[in-house]
Amino acid sequence: MSKKFLLLIFGCLFCFFSITGCKRISTKNETKKELILASFTVLADIIQNIANNDDFEVKSITKPGIEVHGYKPTPSDLINASEAFVFIDNGFGFEIWSEKFVSNLKIQRKTIADDLQPIFITEDSYKGKPNPHAWISPKRGILYVDIIVKSLSELRPSQKGLFEKNGETYKQKLSKIDQDFSLFINNLEKDKRYLVSCEGAFSYLANDYGLNEVYLWPVNAESQITPKRMARTISLVKKKNVPAVFCESTVSNESQMVVVNETGTKFGGNLYVDSLSSDNGPANSYLEMLKHNLEIIKRGLE
Ligand SMILES: [Zn+2]
Structure with missing residues:
Protein backbone atom coordinates (compact mmCIF):
# COMPACT_ATOMS: atom_id res chain seq x y z
CA MET A 1 0.00 0.00 0.00
CA SER A 2 1.53 3.30 -1.00
CA LYS A 3 2.05 6.21 1.41
CA LYS A 4 -0.07 8.38 -0.87
CA PHE A 5 -2.97 5.95 -0.61
CA LEU A 6 -2.73 5.82 3.22
CA LEU A 7 -2.67 9.60 3.39
CA LEU A 8 -5.76 9.68 1.20
CA ILE A 9 -7.59 7.27 3.54
CA PHE A 10 -6.62 9.24 6.65
CA GLY A 11 -7.62 12.42 4.87
CA CYS A 12 -11.04 11.03 4.01
CA LEU A 13 -11.60 9.75 7.56
CA PHE A 14 -10.62 13.17 8.94
CA CYS A 15 -13.08 14.86 6.58
CA PHE A 16 -15.81 12.40 7.50
CA PHE A 17 -15.44 12.84 11.25
CA SER A 18 -15.11 16.58 11.08
CA ILE A 19 -18.25 16.83 8.95
CA THR A 20 -20.34 14.45 11.10
CA GLY A 21 -18.95 16.06 14.22
CA CYS A 22 -19.91 19.51 13.01
CA LYS A 23 -23.30 18.25 11.91
CA ARG A 24 -23.96 16.82 15.35
CA ILE A 25 -23.21 20.16 16.98
CA SER A 26 -25.34 22.07 14.53
CA THR A 27 -28.38 19.75 14.89
CA LYS A 28 -28.07 20.08 18.64
CA ASN A 29 -28.47 23.82 18.26
CA GLU A 30 -31.25 23.59 15.70
CA THR A 31 -33.56 21.04 17.37
CA LYS A 32 -35.26 22.74 20.24
CA LYS A 33 -37.80 20.41 21.81
CA GLU A 34 -41.41 21.31 21.22
CA LEU A 35 -43.36 21.79 24.41
CA ILE A 36 -46.71 20.08 25.03
CA LEU A 37 -48.47 21.42 28.09
CA ALA A 38 -51.01 19.38 30.05
CA SER A 39 -53.32 20.65 32.77
CA PHE A 40 -52.52 17.87 35.28
CA THR A 41 -49.91 15.21 35.98
CA VAL A 42 -51.97 12.16 34.96
CA LEU A 43 -52.64 13.60 31.52
CA ALA A 44 -49.01 14.74 31.13
CA ASP A 45 -47.83 11.19 31.81
CA ILE A 46 -50.20 9.67 29.22
CA ILE A 47 -49.01 12.24 26.66
CA GLN A 48 -45.35 11.59 27.57
CA ASN A 49 -45.83 7.92 26.71
CA ILE A 50 -47.24 8.83 23.29
CA ALA A 51 -44.93 11.72 22.31
CA ASN A 52 -41.90 9.86 23.58
CA ASN A 53 -38.92 11.02 21.52
CA ASP A 54 -36.30 13.78 21.42
CA ASP A 55 -38.57 16.18 19.54
CA PHE A 56 -41.04 16.73 22.38
CA GLU A 57 -41.09 17.77 25.98
CA VAL A 58 -44.23 17.37 28.12
CA LYS A 59 -44.99 19.46 31.20
CA SER A 60 -47.92 19.66 33.58
CA ILE A 61 -49.28 22.95 34.90
CA THR A 62 -50.29 21.43 38.25
CA LYS A 63 -47.58 19.55 40.15
CA PRO A 64 -47.87 16.15 41.92
CA GLY A 65 -50.11 16.16 44.99
CA ILE A 66 -51.76 19.48 44.19
CA GLU A 67 -55.55 19.84 44.17
CA VAL A 68 -56.41 20.40 40.51
CA HIS A 69 -60.08 21.49 40.33
CA GLY A 70 -59.64 24.86 42.00
CA TYR A 71 -55.97 25.47 41.13
CA LYS A 72 -54.83 29.09 40.69
CA PRO A 73 -52.31 29.41 37.83
CA THR A 74 -49.16 31.42 38.62
CA PRO A 75 -47.27 33.91 36.40
CA SER A 76 -44.67 31.21 35.66
CA ASP A 77 -47.46 28.89 34.45
CA LEU A 78 -48.34 31.56 31.90
CA ILE A 79 -44.71 31.86 30.78
CA ASN A 80 -44.52 28.06 30.37
CA ALA A 81 -47.75 28.05 28.41
CA SER A 82 -46.58 30.73 26.00
CA GLU A 83 -43.70 28.43 24.96
CA ALA A 84 -45.94 25.43 24.26
CA PHE A 85 -47.51 24.60 20.88
CA VAL A 86 -50.55 22.96 22.43
CA PHE A 87 -52.36 22.92 25.77
CA ILE A 88 -54.21 19.68 26.50
CA ASP A 89 -56.80 19.62 29.26
CA ASN A 90 -59.40 17.14 30.47
CA GLY A 91 -62.58 19.24 30.38
CA PHE A 92 -66.00 18.16 31.74
CA GLY A 93 -65.49 21.07 34.16
CA PHE A 94 -62.46 19.44 35.83
CA GLU A 95 -60.10 22.42 35.50
CA ILE A 96 -62.24 25.35 36.64
CA TRP A 97 -59.30 27.62 35.78
CA SER A 98 -58.34 26.49 32.28
CA GLU A 99 -60.84 28.54 30.25
CA LYS A 100 -59.52 31.80 31.67
CA PHE A 101 -55.97 30.49 31.56
CA VAL A 102 -55.91 29.90 27.79
CA SER A 103 -58.08 32.87 26.87
CA ASN A 104 -55.09 35.23 26.87
CA LEU A 105 -52.69 32.87 25.13
CA LYS A 106 -52.14 32.35 21.43
CA ILE A 107 -51.96 28.59 21.77
CA GLN A 108 -53.75 25.56 20.34
CA ARG A 109 -55.99 23.76 22.78
CA LYS A 110 -57.24 20.20 22.86
CA THR A 111 -59.87 19.18 25.40
CA ILE A 112 -60.17 15.40 25.83
CA ALA A 113 -63.80 15.57 26.98
CA ASP A 114 -64.87 16.88 23.55
CA ASP A 115 -64.49 13.31 22.28
CA LEU A 116 -65.77 11.38 25.31
CA GLN A 117 -69.17 10.22 26.51
CA PRO A 118 -69.78 11.60 30.01
CA ILE A 119 -71.34 10.04 33.07
CA PHE A 120 -73.49 12.69 34.74
CA ILE A 121 -73.45 13.60 38.43
CA THR A 122 -76.87 12.87 39.90
CA GLU A 123 -76.80 14.77 43.18
CA ASP A 124 -76.41 18.12 44.91
CA SER A 125 -75.52 21.33 43.14
CA TYR A 126 -73.59 19.37 40.52
CA LYS A 127 -76.67 17.44 39.41
CA GLY A 128 -76.74 17.07 35.61
CA LYS A 129 -73.12 18.10 35.14
CA PRO A 130 -70.62 15.61 33.71
CA ASN A 131 -68.35 13.83 36.17
CA PRO A 132 -64.86 14.85 35.03
CA HIS A 133 -62.81 11.88 36.33
CA ALA A 134 -63.08 9.60 33.29
CA TRP A 135 -59.38 8.55 33.34
CA ILE A 136 -59.91 6.66 36.62
CA SER A 137 -61.22 3.71 34.58
CA PRO A 138 -58.53 1.88 32.56
CA LYS A 139 -61.18 1.31 29.86
CA ARG A 140 -61.55 5.09 29.42
CA GLY A 141 -57.78 5.53 29.73
CA ILE A 142 -57.52 3.56 26.48
CA LEU A 143 -59.89 6.10 24.88
CA TYR A 144 -57.68 8.95 26.17
CA VAL A 145 -54.75 7.39 24.32
CA ASP A 146 -56.72 7.22 21.06
CA ILE A 147 -57.86 10.83 21.40
CA ILE A 148 -54.33 12.10 22.14
CA VAL A 149 -52.77 10.08 19.30
CA LYS A 150 -55.34 11.52 16.86
CA SER A 151 -54.93 15.11 18.07
CA LEU A 152 -51.13 15.10 18.07
CA SER A 153 -51.13 13.44 14.64
CA GLU A 154 -53.28 16.26 13.29
CA LEU A 155 -50.99 18.89 14.83
CA ARG A 156 -47.71 17.20 13.81
CA PRO A 157 -48.51 14.89 10.84
CA SER A 158 -44.84 13.99 10.25
CA GLN A 159 -44.79 12.21 13.66
CA LYS A 160 -48.04 10.29 13.15
CA GLY A 161 -46.21 6.95 12.90
CA LEU A 162 -44.42 7.51 16.20
CA PHE A 163 -47.60 8.52 18.04
CA GLU A 164 -49.50 5.50 16.71
CA LYS A 165 -46.74 3.02 17.50
CA ASN A 166 -46.25 4.37 21.05
CA GLY A 167 -50.02 4.54 21.53
CA GLU A 168 -50.46 0.86 20.65
CA THR A 169 -47.69 -0.27 23.02
CA TYR A 170 -49.14 1.85 25.82
CA LYS A 171 -52.69 0.60 25.22
CA GLN A 172 -51.49 -2.99 25.60
CA LYS A 173 -50.24 -2.14 29.10
CA LEU A 174 -53.58 -0.50 29.92
CA SER A 175 -55.48 -3.53 28.60
CA LYS A 176 -53.57 -5.75 31.02
CA ILE A 177 -54.64 -3.54 33.96
CA ASP A 178 -58.19 -3.49 32.60
CA GLN A 179 -58.21 -7.31 32.64
CA ASP A 180 -56.82 -7.36 36.20
CA PHE A 181 -59.64 -5.04 37.37
CA SER A 182 -62.31 -7.18 35.68
ZN1 LIG B 1 -61.42 15.42 41.50
Whole structure:
Protein backbone atom coordinates (compact mmCIF):
# COMPACT_ATOMS: atom_id res chain seq x y z
CA MET A 1 0.00 0.00 0.00
CA SER A 2 1.53 3.30 -1.00
CA LYS A 3 2.05 6.21 1.41
CA LYS A 4 -0.07 8.38 -0.87
CA PHE A 5 -2.97 5.95 -0.61
CA LEU A 6 -2.73 5.82 3.22
CA LEU A 7 -2.67 9.60 3.39
CA LEU A 8 -5.76 9.68 1.20
CA ILE A 9 -7.59 7.27 3.54
CA PHE A 10 -6.62 9.24 6.65
CA GLY A 11 -7.62 12.42 4.87
CA CYS A 12 -11.04 11.03 4.01
CA LEU A 13 -11.60 9.75 7.56
CA PHE A 14 -10.62 13.17 8.94
CA CYS A 15 -13.08 14.86 6.58
CA PHE A 16 -15.81 12.40 7.50
CA PHE A 17 -15.44 12.84 11.25
CA SER A 18 -15.11 16.58 11.08
CA ILE A 19 -18.25 16.83 8.95
CA THR A 20 -20.34 14.45 11.10
CA GLY A 21 -18.95 16.06 14.22
CA CYS A 22 -19.91 19.51 13.01
CA LYS A 23 -23.30 18.25 11.91
CA ARG A 24 -23.96 16.82 15.35
CA ILE A 25 -23.21 20.16 16.98
CA SER A 26 -25.34 22.07 14.53
CA THR A 27 -28.38 19.75 14.89
CA LYS A 28 -28.07 20.08 18.64
CA ASN A 29 -28.47 23.82 18.26
CA GLU A 30 -31.25 23.59 15.70
CA THR A 31 -33.56 21.04 17.37
CA LYS A 32 -35.26 22.74 20.24
CA LYS A 33 -37.80 20.41 21.81
CA GLU A 34 -41.41 21.31 21.22
CA LEU A 35 -43.36 21.79 24.41
CA ILE A 36 -46.71 20.08 25.03
CA LEU A 37 -48.47 21.42 28.09
CA ALA A 38 -51.01 19.38 30.05
CA SER A 39 -53.32 20.65 32.77
CA PHE A 40 -52.52 17.87 35.28
CA THR A 41 -49.91 15.21 35.98
CA VAL A 42 -51.97 12.16 34.96
CA LEU A 43 -52.64 13.60 31.52
CA ALA A 44 -49.01 14.74 31.13
CA ASP A 45 -47.83 11.19 31.81
CA ILE A 46 -50.20 9.67 29.22
CA ILE A 47 -49.01 12.24 26.66
CA GLN A 48 -45.35 11.59 27.57
CA ASN A 49 -45.83 7.92 26.71
CA ILE A 50 -47.24 8.83 23.29
CA ALA A 51 -44.93 11.72 22.31
CA ASN A 52 -41.90 9.86 23.58
CA ASN A 53 -38.92 11.02 21.52
CA ASP A 54 -36.30 13.78 21.42
CA ASP A 55 -38.57 16.18 19.54
CA PHE A 56 -41.04 16.73 22.38
CA GLU A 57 -41.09 17.77 25.98
CA VAL A 58 -44.23 17.37 28.12
CA LYS A 59 -44.99 19.46 31.20
CA SER A 60 -47.92 19.66 33.58
CA ILE A 61 -49.28 22.95 34.90
CA THR A 62 -50.29 21.43 38.25
CA LYS A 63 -47.58 19.55 40.15
CA PRO A 64 -47.87 16.15 41.92
CA GLY A 65 -50.11 16.16 44.99
CA ILE A 66 -51.76 19.48 44.19
CA GLU A 67 -55.55 19.84 44.17
CA VAL A 68 -56.41 20.40 40.51
CA HIS A 69 -60.08 21.49 40.33
CA GLY A 70 -59.64 24.86 42.00
CA TYR A 71 -55.97 25.47 41.13
CA LYS A 72 -54.83 29.09 40.69
CA PRO A 73 -52.31 29.41 37.83
CA THR A 74 -49.16 31.42 38.62
CA PRO A 75 -47.27 33.91 36.40
CA SER A 76 -44.67 31.21 35.66
CA ASP A 77 -47.46 28.89 34.45
CA LEU A 78 -48.34 31.56 31.90
CA ILE A 79 -44.71 31.86 30.78
CA ASN A 80 -44.52 28.06 30.37
CA ALA A 81 -47.75 28.05 28.41
CA SER A 82 -46.58 30.73 26.00
CA GLU A 83 -43.70 28.43 24.96
CA ALA A 84 -45.94 25.43 24.26
CA PHE A 85 -47.51 24.60 20.88
CA VAL A 86 -50.55 22.96 22.43
CA PHE A 87 -52.36 22.92 25.77
CA ILE A 88 -54.21 19.68 26.50
CA ASP A 89 -56.80 19.62 29.26
CA ASN A 90 -59.40 17.14 30.47
CA GLY A 91 -62.58 19.24 30.38
CA PHE A 92 -66.00 18.16 31.74
CA GLY A 93 -65.49 21.07 34.16
CA PHE A 94 -62.46 19.44 35.83
CA GLU A 95 -60.10 22.42 35.50
CA ILE A 96 -62.24 25.35 36.64
CA TRP A 97 -59.30 27.62 35.78
CA SER A 98 -58.34 26.49 32.28
CA GLU A 99 -60.84 28.54 30.25
CA LYS A 100 -59.52 31.80 31.67
CA PHE A 101 -55.97 30.49 31.56
CA VAL A 102 -55.91 29.90 27.79
CA SER A 103 -58.08 32.87 26.87
CA ASN A 104 -55.09 35.23 26.87
CA LEU A 105 -52.69 32.87 25.13
CA LYS A 106 -52.14 32.35 21.43
CA ILE A 107 -51.96 28.59 21.77
CA GLN A 108 -53.75 25.56 20.34
CA ARG A 109 -55.99 23.76 22.78
CA LYS A 110 -57.24 20.20 22.86
CA THR A 111 -59.87 19.18 25.40
CA ILE A 112 -60.17 15.40 25.83
CA ALA A 113 -63.80 15.57 26.98
CA ASP A 114 -64.87 16.88 23.55
CA ASP A 115 -64.49 13.31 22.28
CA LEU A 116 -65.77 11.38 25.31
CA GLN A 117 -69.17 10.22 26.51
CA PRO A 118 -69.78 11.60 30.01
CA ILE A 119 -71.34 10.04 33.07
CA PHE A 120 -73.49 12.69 34.74
CA ILE A 121 -73.45 13.60 38.43
CA THR A 122 -76.87 12.87 39.90
CA GLU A 123 -76.80 14.77 43.18
CA ASP A 124 -76.41 18.12 44.91
CA SER A 125 -75.52 21.33 43.14
CA TYR A 126 -73.59 19.37 40.52
CA LYS A 127 -76.67 17.44 39.41
CA GLY A 128 -76.74 17.07 35.61
CA LYS A 129 -73.12 18.10 35.14
CA PRO A 130 -70.62 15.61 33.71
CA ASN A 131 -68.35 13.83 36.17
CA PRO A 132 -64.86 14.85 35.03
CA HIS A 133 -62.81 11.88 36.33
CA ALA A 134 -63.08 9.60 33.29
CA TRP A 135 -59.38 8.55 33.34
CA ILE A 136 -59.91 6.66 36.62
CA SER A 137 -61.22 3.71 34.58
CA PRO A 138 -58.53 1.88 32.56
CA LYS A 139 -61.18 1.31 29.86
CA ARG A 140 -61.55 5.09 29.42
CA GLY A 141 -57.78 5.53 29.73
CA ILE A 142 -57.52 3.56 26.48
CA LEU A 143 -59.89 6.10 24.88
CA TYR A 144 -57.68 8.95 26.17
CA VAL A 145 -54.75 7.39 24.32
CA ASP A 146 -56.72 7.22 21.06
CA ILE A 147 -57.86 10.83 21.40
CA ILE A 148 -54.33 12.10 22.14
CA VAL A 149 -52.77 10.08 19.30
CA LYS A 150 -55.34 11.52 16.86
CA SER A 151 -54.93 15.11 18.07
CA LEU A 152 -51.13 15.10 18.07
CA SER A 153 -51.13 13.44 14.64
CA GLU A 154 -53.28 16.26 13.29
CA LEU A 155 -50.99 18.89 14.83
CA ARG A 156 -47.71 17.20 13.81
CA PRO A 157 -48.51 14.89 10.84
CA SER A 158 -44.84 13.99 10.25
CA GLN A 159 -44.79 12.21 13.66
CA LYS A 160 -48.04 10.29 13.15
CA GLY A 161 -46.21 6.95 12.90
CA LEU A 162 -44.42 7.51 16.20
CA PHE A 163 -47.60 8.52 18.04
CA GLU A 164 -49.50 5.50 16.71
CA LYS A 165 -46.74 3.02 17.50
CA ASN A 166 -46.25 4.37 21.05
CA GLY A 167 -50.02 4.54 21.53
CA GLU A 168 -50.46 0.86 20.65
CA THR A 169 -47.69 -0.27 23.02
CA TYR A 170 -49.14 1.85 25.82
CA LYS A 171 -52.69 0.60 25.22
CA GLN A 172 -51.49 -2.99 25.60
CA LYS A 173 -50.24 -2.14 29.10
CA LEU A 174 -53.58 -0.50 29.92
CA SER A 175 -55.48 -3.53 28.60
CA LYS A 176 -53.57 -5.75 31.02
CA ILE A 177 -54.64 -3.54 33.96
CA ASP A 178 -58.19 -3.49 32.60
CA GLN A 179 -58.21 -7.31 32.64
CA ASP A 180 -56.82 -7.36 36.20
CA PHE A 181 -59.64 -5.04 37.37
CA SER A 182 -62.31 -7.18 35.68
CA LEU A 183 -60.89 -10.39 37.10
CA PHE A 184 -60.76 -9.00 40.64
CA ILE A 185 -64.30 -7.63 40.64
CA ASN A 186 -65.82 -10.67 38.93
CA ASN A 187 -64.33 -12.81 41.71
CA LEU A 188 -65.61 -10.50 44.44
CA GLU A 189 -68.90 -11.45 46.10
CA LYS A 190 -71.72 -9.25 44.80
CA ASP A 191 -72.61 -7.82 48.21
CA LYS A 192 -69.00 -6.74 48.74
CA ARG A 193 -68.86 -4.59 45.62
CA TYR A 194 -69.00 -1.20 47.38
CA LEU A 195 -66.45 1.54 46.84
CA VAL A 196 -66.82 4.19 49.56
CA SER A 197 -64.60 7.23 48.91
CA CYS A 198 -64.32 10.90 49.92
CA GLU A 199 -64.86 12.46 46.50
CA GLY A 200 -67.30 11.05 43.96
CA ALA A 201 -64.39 10.48 41.61
CA PHE A 202 -64.93 6.80 40.84
CA SER A 203 -68.14 6.84 38.80
CA TYR A 204 -66.42 5.67 35.59
CA LEU A 205 -64.59 2.88 37.40
CA ALA A 206 -67.77 1.82 39.21
CA ASN A 207 -69.79 1.95 36.00
CA ASP A 208 -67.24 0.07 33.85
CA TYR A 209 -66.51 -2.75 36.32
CA GLY A 210 -69.77 -3.15 38.25
CA LEU A 211 -69.08 -1.50 41.62
CA ASN A 212 -71.55 0.51 43.73
CA GLU A 213 -70.15 3.98 44.33
CA VAL A 214 -70.70 5.80 47.64
CA TYR A 215 -69.02 9.12 48.46
CA LEU A 216 -68.96 11.94 51.00
CA TRP A 217 -69.05 14.79 48.48
CA PRO A 218 -69.52 14.85 44.69
CA VAL A 219 -66.61 17.07 43.50
CA ASN A 220 -63.47 18.33 45.28
CA ALA A 221 -64.18 21.91 44.36
CA GLU A 222 -67.01 21.81 46.86
CA SER A 223 -65.75 19.47 49.55
CA GLN A 224 -68.63 20.28 51.89
CA ILE A 225 -70.07 17.27 53.60
CA THR A 226 -73.72 17.72 54.45
CA PRO A 227 -74.89 16.03 57.67
CA LYS A 228 -77.43 14.18 55.53
CA ARG A 229 -74.76 12.65 53.30
CA MET A 230 -72.56 11.75 56.28
CA ALA A 231 -75.50 10.02 57.98
CA ARG A 232 -76.38 8.18 54.79
CA THR A 233 -72.81 6.95 54.26
CA ILE A 234 -72.56 5.74 57.87
CA SER A 235 -75.88 3.94 57.61
CA LEU A 236 -74.93 2.25 54.32
CA VAL A 237 -71.52 1.10 55.60
CA LYS A 238 -73.25 -0.42 58.65
CA LYS A 239 -76.11 -1.98 56.71
CA LYS A 240 -73.94 -3.52 53.97
CA ASN A 241 -71.13 -4.37 56.37
CA VAL A 242 -68.63 -2.65 54.03
CA PRO A 243 -65.17 -3.95 55.07
CA ALA A 244 -63.20 -0.80 54.15
CA VAL A 245 -63.64 2.84 53.15
CA PHE A 246 -61.16 5.00 51.24
CA CYS A 247 -60.14 8.59 50.60
CA GLU A 248 -58.03 10.34 47.95
CA SER A 249 -54.43 11.54 48.07
CA THR A 250 -55.26 15.19 47.40
CA VAL A 251 -57.72 15.68 50.27
CA SER A 252 -57.82 15.20 54.05
CA ASN A 253 -58.92 11.81 55.47
CA GLU A 254 -60.59 13.52 58.42
CA SER A 255 -64.22 13.08 57.34
CA GLN A 256 -63.76 9.48 56.30
CA MET A 257 -62.27 8.76 59.74
CA VAL A 258 -65.61 9.88 61.21
CA VAL A 259 -67.25 7.10 59.17
CA VAL A 260 -64.58 4.64 60.38
CA ASN A 261 -65.12 5.61 64.03
CA GLU A 262 -68.91 5.50 63.77
CA THR A 263 -69.12 2.16 62.00
CA GLY A 264 -66.09 0.14 63.06
CA THR A 265 -65.09 -0.47 59.43
CA LYS A 266 -61.41 -0.07 58.52
CA PHE A 267 -59.74 2.73 56.62
CA GLY A 268 -58.49 1.09 53.43
CA GLY A 269 -56.03 3.80 52.36
CA ASN A 270 -55.62 6.63 49.90
CA LEU A 271 -56.51 6.24 46.26
CA TYR A 272 -54.94 8.43 43.58
CA VAL A 273 -57.22 10.21 41.13
CA ASP A 274 -56.60 13.88 40.37
CA SER A 275 -52.83 13.84 40.72
CA LEU A 276 -49.91 11.44 40.52
CA SER A 277 -47.60 11.02 43.50
CA SER A 278 -44.05 12.40 43.55
CA ASP A 279 -41.39 10.31 41.78
CA ASN A 280 -40.66 8.14 44.82
CA GLY A 281 -44.37 7.68 45.70
CA PRO A 282 -46.63 4.71 44.88
CA ALA A 283 -48.38 6.38 41.92
CA ASN A 284 -45.61 8.10 39.98
CA SER A 285 -47.14 7.27 36.60
CA TYR A 286 -50.67 6.70 35.29
CA LEU A 287 -50.05 2.93 35.01
CA GLU A 288 -48.64 2.76 38.56
CA MET A 289 -51.57 4.84 39.81
CA LEU A 290 -54.11 2.39 38.37
CA LYS A 291 -52.18 -0.60 39.74
CA HIS A 292 -51.89 1.04 43.16
CA ASN A 293 -55.64 1.78 43.27
CA LEU A 294 -56.48 -1.80 42.31
CA GLU A 295 -54.13 -3.12 45.01
CA ILE A 296 -55.57 -0.84 47.72
CA ILE A 297 -59.19 -1.67 46.79
CA LYS A 298 -58.35 -5.39 46.67
CA ARG A 299 -56.68 -5.32 50.08
CA GLY A 300 -59.66 -3.44 51.53
CA LEU A 301 -62.56 -5.41 50.09
CA GLU A 302 -61.29 -8.98 49.82
ZN1 LIG B 1 -61.42 15.42 41.50
